[in-house]
Amino acid sequence: MKISDSQKKELQNAIKGEVLIPGNDKYEESRQLWNAMFDKKPAIIIRCRNKKDIAHAVNFGRDNNLLIAVKSGGHNSAGTGSCDNGLMIDLSPMQNVEVDAENNIVKAEAGCLLSTIDAATQKYGLAVSSGMISHTGVGGLTLGGGFGWISRKHGFSIDNLLSAEVITAKGEIVTASASENPDLFWAIRGGGGNFGVISSFVFKAAKIGTEVLSGPIVKSFDDLKEYMQFHREFVRTLPDEMTINMVVRHAPPLPFIPEKYHGKLVLLLPFVWLGDPDEGQRIIQNVRDCTETIGDGSGMYPWAGWQTAFDELNSHGARNYWKSHHITDLSDGFIDAIIEYALKFPTTECEMFIPHMEGAPSRIDPAATAFPHRKTPFLLNIHTRWRDSSDDEKCLQWVNDFHKATEAFAKGVYVNFISNEGADRVKDAYTAPIWYRLTECKNKWDPDNLFRINQNITPSNHK
Ligand SMILES: Cc1cc2nc3c(=O)[nH]c(=O)nc-3n(C[C@H](O)[C@H](O)[C@H](O)COP(=O)(O)OP(=O)(O)OC[C@H]3O[C@@H](n4cnc5c(N)ncnc54)[C@H](O)[C@@H]3O)c2cc1C
Numbered sequence: 001m002k003i004s005d006s007q008k009k010e011l012q013n014a015i016k017g018e019v020l021i022p023g024n025d026k027y028e029e030s031r032q033l034w035n036a037m038f039d040k041k042p043a044i045i046i047r048c049r050n051k052k053d054i055a056h057a058v059n060f061g062r063d064n065n066l067l068i069a070v071k072s073g074g075h076n077s078a079g080t081g082s083c084d085n086g087l088m089i090d091l092s093p094m095q096n097v098e099v100d101a102e103n104n105i106v107k108a109e110a111g112c113l114l115s116t117i118d119a120a121t122q123k124y125g126l127a128v129s130s131g132m133i134s135h136t137g138v139g140g141l142t143l144g145g146g147f148g149w150i151s152r153k154h155g156f157s158i159d160n161l162l163s164a165e166v167i168t169a170k171g172e173i174v175t176a177s178a179s180e181n182p183d184l185f186w187a188i189r190g191g192g193g194n195f196g197v198i199s200s201f202v203f204k205a206a207k208i209g210t211e212v213l214s215g216p217i218v219k220s221f222d223d224l225k226e227y228m229q230f231h232r233e234f235v236r237t238l239p240d241e242m243t244i245n246m247v248v249r250h251a252p253p254l255p256f257i258p259e260k261y262h263g264k265l266v267l268l269l270p271f272v273w274l275g276d277p278d279e280g281q282r283i284i285q286n287v288r289d290c291t292e293t294i295g296d297g298s299g300m301y302p303w304a305g306w307q308t309a310f311d312e313l314n315s316h317g318a319r320n321y322w323k324s325h326h327i328t329d330l331s332d333g334f335i336d337a338i339i340e341y342a343l344k345f346p347t348t349e350c351e352m353f354i355p356h357m358e359g360a361p362s363r364i365d366p367a368a369t370a371f372p373h374r375k376t377p378f379l380l381n382i383h384t385r386w387r388d389s390s391d392d393e394k395c396l397q398w399v400n401d402f403h404k405a406t407e408a409f410a411k412g413v414y415v416n417f418i419s420n421e422g423a424d425r426v427k428d429a430y431t432a433p434i435w436y437r438l439t440e441c442k443n444k445w446d447p448d449n450l451f452r453i454n455q456n457i458t459p460s461n462h463k
Helices: 005-014 051-063 114-124 138-144 182-188 221-237 277-289 332-342 389-405 423-427 432-445
Strands: 018-020 044-047 068-071 087-090 097-100 105-109 161-167 173-177 197-204 211-220 242-244 246-250 265-273 293-296 299-302 319-327 351-354 378-386
Touching (some): 005 018, 044 051, 051 173, 182 432, 221 265, 265 277, 332 351
Antiparallel strands (some): 161 197, 211 265, 211 293, 246 265
16 A cells, blocks of 8 residues: 555654654664564554554554554564554654552553663662563563563563553553453463554563573583483472573584684573572582583673673574474483484574473463463474575475474474464464453454454454
8 A cells, every 4th residue: 555645644743753654764774673584564654652653553554454563672583563565553662661669560661672671670670571682572572471581480571461551453542451451451461462552561570689690501512412301300390590491502602612612513501590699509500510511601690781691692684483382391302303403403593492481480370361381391492593595495494394393292382482384373372262262352352353463363253
């Protein structure tokens, strides 16, 4: 669709933010997504400054029959933050954060990056449970679940969500909380951007202080099997204060990794301990002692700094394809598949990310939110990452083969780690009763599927 000058002018007069069409300054910048696999060109971008702007945008999109995509941080690996020839609602100008330090409550506008929230909350030693890469957006991350370094202790982002302001498909501004529109509140905690556009989130924050014992310990790839056989039991005995994740990849040239390992396959073991540092050191020594430690970058780090530790390895602009599963057990067969496919990494930027997920989230009733797969202890996220489009075919082949090879050890998937894998794959993020309930909510809040540029929950009456 081509937006006429008069349409643009009328819209611009009605809102505080900016209206952009192809050729305008900032149009190119605003349409960018994290994943360079997607080069979508919306017919119009509305850069919203407040909830009323969002309501105008939703009304404009609906009344003009436009596809509507919503962008917070633009990180979704499936490229759902934008669309071709439709309307992109760009929330990135909305980055205000209010901290009520007395009550540990944080209100964050939906365009915030995680770094913006960390910067505001850390002034008070607080942190909102969220993700591990600071340039991710709070919008998509929260609506899918949101896990990171403190979620084993404090719950997922959705477990700390107290309320949200939602602009519905009708353009109405409503509150979703335990007491107001509780069905909507339930659905947005795991059901993604299917039910409306969130303008702000209110979270309970955790008092974690400003420094944490954290850092990566590095192991040789040759010892991977022995280490993983230890890890699969060991981490499951740990208090929730300790989170140790695994990353299999080619070693980046970091100062604490001996040069001879740079560019070689290694196992990184980043961890965070939220307690007395001496106690944390005692626990993590078990990891250092199991198989040879070839690098150790751990120490007391400022929380906000630690949150950026892996930003560079996940920077914008590369081509990416993510595929994932929740994993029931790091069995020997699973470990063998990890070794086999690591040896076949199609590029040196690919990695296998295997976080330990159990803790506070697994003690929450799986039906309490729309994130039911809470009890699987591990997750595998296959980060396939490359630069050159001529490598597309070999990279996609590798990730699909590897994903299939690990299916036998999997149960369900995290909705935020799904790529464009078809409508049926979305259902794997849920269980049948949760899917049914989500569909009911979709029928009520978005019966015409206005919000469909996402991992879509299709209304049951929709043709
Ligand atoms: C480098 C990187 C690191 C990551 N690390 C983690 C991690 O540690 N933990 C974790 O849980 N996840 C992580 N993720 C996954 C992340 O949660 C998803 O990619 C998420 O969709 C990103 O949110 P976004 O707002 O940046 O993305 P966007 O692409 O802007 O949004 C994704 C989708 O969310 C919906 N959406 C976003 N904002 C709104 C809103 N305000 N209202 C309605 N719908 C909205 C839309 O449907 C949109 O298509 C990571 C992703 C990347 C790329």
